[in-house]
Amino acid sequence: MNFDFADEAPKLAMLLYGVVAFVAVVGGLLLLLDVVPTWLARRRQARLAAAVAAGRPLEPGRRRSREGLFALFFLLPTVLMLGIGLVIPAIRTLVLSLRNGDSTQWVGLRNYGWMVDRPEIVDILWNTALWVLLVPLLATSVGLIYAVLVDRARLEALAKSLIFLPMAISFVGAGIIWKFVYAFRPAEADQIGLLNQIWVWLGGEPQQWLANPPLNTLLLIVVMIWIQAGFAMVVLSAAIKAIPTDMVEAARIDGVNAWQQFWRITLPGIRPALVVVVVTISIATLKLFDIVRTMTNGNFNTNVIATEMYNQAFRYGQTGQGSALAVVLFILVIPIVIYQVRSLRRQREV
Amino acid sequence: MTTTTPTRAGAATPPTIAGRVRSRLNTRWATAVSIVIAIVWTLPTFGLLVSSFRPEDQIKTTGWWTFFADPQLTLENYEQVLFGRSSSAGQLASYFLNSIVITLPSVLFPLAFAALAAYALAWINFRGRDWIYIGIFALQIVPLQMALVPLLSFFSQGISVGGIDLLPAWNLNDEQRFVQVWFAHTCFALPLGVFLLHNFVSQLPRDLMEAARVDGATHPKIFRTVVLPLITPALAAYGIFQFLWVWNDLLVALIFAGGGDDTAPLTVRLAELAGTRGNEWQRLTSGAFVAIVVPLIVFLSLQRYFVRGLLAGSIKG
Numbered sequence: 001m002n003f004d005f006a007d008e009a010p011k012l013a014m015l016l017y018g019v020v021a022f023v024a025v026v027g028g029l030l031l032l033l034d035v036v037p038t039w040l041a042r043r044r045q046a047r048l049a050a051a052v053a054a055g056r057p058l059e060p061g062r063r064r065s066r067e068g069l070f071a072l073f074f075l076l077p078t079v080l081m082l083g084i085g086l087v088i089p090a091i092r093t094l095v096l097s098l099r100n101g102d103s104t105q106w107v108g109l110r111n112y113g114w115m116v117d118r119p120e121i122v123d124i125l126w127n128t129a130l131w132v133l134l135v136p137l138l139a140t141s142v143g144l145i146y147a148v149l150v151d152r153a154r155l156e157a158l159a160k161s162l163i164f165l166p167m168a169i170s171f172v173g174a175g176i177i178w179k180f181v182y183a184f185r186p187a188e189a190d191q192i193g194l195l196n197q198i199w200v201w202l203g204g205e206p207q208q209w210l211a212n213p214p215l216n217t218l219l220l221i222v223v224m225i226w227i228q229a230g231f232a233m234v235v236l237s238a239a240i241k242a243i244p245t246d247m248v249e250a251a252r253i254d255g256v257n258a259w260q261q262f263w264r265i266t267l268p269g270i271r272p273a274l275v276v277v278v279v280t281i282s283i284a285t286l287k288l289f290d291i292v293r294t295m296t297n298g299n300f301n302t303n304v305i306a307t308e309m310y311n312q313a314f315r316y317g318q319t320g321q322g323s324a325l326a327v328v329l330f331i332l333v334i335p336i337v338i339y340q341v342r343s344l345r346r347q348r349e350v
Numbered sequence: 351m352t353t354t355t356p357t358r359a360g361a362a363t364p365p366t367i368a369g370r371v372r373s374r375l376n377t378r379w380a381t382a383v384s385i386v387i388a389i390v391w392t393l394p395t396f397g398l399l400v401s402s403f404r405p406e407d408q409i410k411t412t413g414w415w416t417f418f419a420d421p422q423l424t425l426e427n428y429e430q431v432l433f434g435r436s437s438s439a440g441q442l443a444s445y446f447l448n449s450i451v452i453t454l455p456s457v458l459f460p461l462a463f464a465a466l467a468a469y470a471l472a473w474i475n476f477r478g479r480d481w482i483y484i485g486i487f488a489l490q491i492v493p494l495q496m497a498l499v500p501l502l503s504f505f506s507q508g509i510s511v512g513g514i515d516l517l518p519a520w521n522l523n524d525e526q527r528f529v530q531v532w533f534a535h536t537c538f539a540l541p542l543g544v545f546l547l548h549n550f551v552s553q554l555p556r557d558l559m560e561a562a563r564v565d566g567a568t569h570p571k572i573f574r575t576v577v578l579p580l581i582t583p584a585l586a587a588y589g590i591f592q593f594l595w596v597w598n599d600l601l602v603a604l605i606f607a608g609g610g611d612d613t614a615p616l617t618v619r620l621a622e623l624a625g626t627r628g629n630e631w632q633r634l635t636s637g638a639f640v641a642i643v644v645p646l647i648v649f650l651s652l653q654r655y656f657v658r659g660l661l662a663g664s665i666k667g
Contacts (some may be wrong), residue, residue: 008444010525011451011612016454018532026548033570067476075468075482077463078540082489085537088509089500090492096499142387149384161653162388168649169642172597172617176393176624176638180401180631190412192631194397197413226391238661261577289492290600294621306495313499314605325493337491
């Protein structure tokens, strides 16, 4: 045993500080907002009483501005944090992407040109494209098929939990789980990885799955599908259950078979949920970092934008190039979001 | 979901034997396919769990499926990975504690701040309210990668524009760096949090709010006594969501907590073990399970809230 509580005491102290700070900030804010208006009201009352006693006309209250004051204090923590932690940094990243590695000189758009010039970065962009194409498509399909199949089946809740469970597992944990599935042992030894064992049973030679492009990227994509299918399944399953039952009944009486029912009733009925699922998974996939870093660390041509951004900015000290990659990530998110907003608006108009 | 599909009025076919057979065949197929999917989805995790209890030499030489022919159980892996003396063993107990220290405040702060902001945006009238809401809403699409480099430099060097220091550097060392992680997680969580809670808070009945106002309750009082109790399910949903996000996060921790055992969470340590000791499966399997078990418990026991929050967030969006 090598666990010394004395060594860990500073951490617990920090946790205590954190919780105390939380109580102080939130409690203090509410207390302040509670006490100040009462005090103001009392003062106004006193002023009113004095005015009445002196026989002067009453001055109109300034209720509106006090509402504004309340709003200010309620919003202050959020706006302050977002300003310091997100808005200003995002603008600075935009500026940094136009400067050189240690941000001492302006270089114009050279950091963006660098991406297109370097074949290894072009590969990274292609890999990311493959991820964003395949993961939403396949994860949503699996989720949808499963949601339809287990709808109103026996043990539905259990069946759904099984698929949903990977959502709770960290990408790092999922990476290790699947790295174990893909584990490799030489042909003369017993296989310990499930995939290689199945491959050997089928008569193949054991493979170093994660070292062979382009198959390795596809195998990493499987991990992301494994995680995201549960999300798709839960949202789509709720949407399926929201389809009016009389519609389904009417179709059944009309003799529509399961296949037609799926294409003519279920699918149109869940379109809005489908859009949301695809968009959410696309954005999550675009920003994906943990799986690639845990499983291959970007080696063997499996790198994606987010991992390369981390490498450039935090390992190689190339702030300019790292920032440019972050900006590209941001730019790629925008059309996806525009698509979502437009298709949801169209849906509302129908 | 207002889309209606015109159902075709065809001749109602009486249930024939052929039809009944076909539908039974359909359900049999459906059951088979769903069982296959369920197995594929569960098997990898199951293999990890079984392996984590097998002795080291067995994990490294035979597949976990052979366990059922020759069952041997041990807790040795867990003892090693949690408390082992050598630096290569993992010492995950210490990192486990770091994960807890990181997670608690990183959930509490955004929860409280987002609830306050959501209330103000929904129920206090002031100029520019819609613009602030749209601004916060739009921030959801900014990837956190956009903020990492400048935020790190802010912590170490402060913010200065044209040589004038606007905010000083924080200069945090060792355990103090937890503060950076809390700060970063809170910032990144707020846009989604405000959006989710606003969805919920703005749907509270208007009569209730007005009655409270007429009774002379101030905004803080309404917030504490009327709104907070009513939005508990939403708070729970968002709390679970944020908990899972923070506990499972790698990127933010990697940058703001560093890799040392005084601040780094489990995910950072596991990623490191997977990279440097990728073949020490006895440690990776048990270590991964140590990292997974807490969110799994939280998730399974509070799944109902989580699903509700997920649906509120994604379908209305």
